[in-house]
Amino acid sequence: MRSFMRKKGFKYLIGIAVGVAAPFLLGLAGTYWVHILVIVVIFANVAVSLNLIMGYTGQINLGHIAFFGIGAYTTALLMLRLDVSFWVTLVAGGMLAVILSFILGYISLGLRGIYFALATFAFLMVVGFLLINFDTFTGGARGLFGIPHPSIGGFVFEPTNRLAWFYLAFVFLLFTIFIVDRVLNSRVGRAFIAIREDEELAKSTGINTTMYKVLSFGVSAFLAGVAGGIYVAYMGAITPADCAILPTLLVIAMCAIGGMGTMLGPILGAVVVQLLPELLRPIREYYYFTFGFMIVLITIFAPEGIMGAITSLQARLTARGSKEDVRV
């Protein structure tokens, strides 16, 4: 157990080292790449928190970006209209997302498979229409802009100071990973796995499946809401399109391409999904088409994502035991 903990601590240290060094290395290529990196880390937060629901309970949640949007709009509105401190609005956005997650939970908890996916999709659409329709309040389809820069003790987070934003988002990513890790490596996490494997059996052994599902919804909604707050303060603007179906599918793609049910997977997925279109830019008007094409290719040839591909590659290299042994 102790060596396991040490191993984990080691992994965290490597992760932190990579994170701290990344903006400097990419910064050599220009500040634009640091900007992309900030976006990568913010969406890694969203993907890791979505993975808590999808990767470990096996349910396809199409409503997750709604929480991101609710957090973003809460932060933007409180800062714009009421001049509330950014740090307070982050928590407020997260809390509001939690409250809404209870509504989604109430609707969708009894559903499975495609029906769960469609209920969460309907929730996303309803939230989207609310954001568009309360236009005097939310700015309608044009959204909100001119959100003030947050500050802490005299230091102002200017949007041009990409490095400061990167570290802010990165610290929050560490927090997200820590929380998700704590949830998974506790009774709660084991209950999740039991629910994913066989819900009826889990129920019959006395696991309160409903409570655990509501709890996981709440935690992941809170993290997504805070990520939305950071996103909106960094970008200085938000529109309803930023929290609609396309970004939803992109975040799901991050989880799937990286590898669901692993901690590193969604982060790698966020890197791939955000970086790939940028790398493809030289082919001009075909770049986004090619991006879509590559998503299809990756899904076909690596259905378990990058992490799954690495695992099966390891299995083939070491060649001891069957594939199944290693994967478990």
Place this chain on the structure above:
Amino acid sequence: MGLFGIYLANGIVVGSAYVLAAIGLTIIFSIMRIVNFAHGECYMMGAYMAWLVVTRLVSNFWLGLFLAVLGGALMGYLIERFAFRPIYKTPGLSQFIISLGLVIMLQELSIISFTGLTQTMPSAYPTVRRIGNFVITDQRILVVGMAAVLVVAILLFFKRTKTGKAMRATAQNKLASSMMGINASRMASLAFLGGVGIAAVAGALLAPIFALTPTMGGRLTGLCFIIIVIGGMGSIGGAIIVGYTLGITESLFSAYVSTKWSFMLVFLMLMLILKFRPRGLFGRD
């Protein structure tokens, strides 16, 4: 009365498109258990193909419609063969990611080949008919009539023909039907070919009535989901009833109550139906 009649007729026109597109989606779902998020994009491509033929090649509406159907069916075949077939054995999430890739690809394809600008297609039958103070163009009558003919044809196909029965058998039980000698992967090809083809017809039929944009499909995808869930997943009869009802309700609600709240209420209704009657109003377990 005149105004009410016009709103009602509008509802039936858009309802016709909803019914066709939703039938396409429900055929694919019932046979493949695949929820294709790119379905609205297939509708969009159908509309653009018709527009391309009519405005750039020969200005003949029927030829445009015909080529859009052919193009749509071919597109459906290719999508099934090369995008979805490789992932049938992998977990349920893959199909969503594949759909996402297809949404991006089809939207970009239409931007690259037809420019991203809003396009309009000239109507082939702009004659206006008046009955008292009720007015309607021939184009709209044509849409409603064509859709009704197609719907009846689809129903007859599934009821009477051997292929239609084979597809229904596959939808009911893939294993049992393949033991009876029905080729499941051929049924899969047919489902996509037909399902996407029907979506393309809907797009081509409505192209002279509404403006064309590369992102016009997203809204329709959402509506098709609503229709097939409320109508009962896999039920063609349900899709017909709910599709027309939704079109008419949307038109009347927008005219008399509010345009901006109509869609939100529809999705709210979808949530409530999933909560309290997940198999839909007309579906069986």
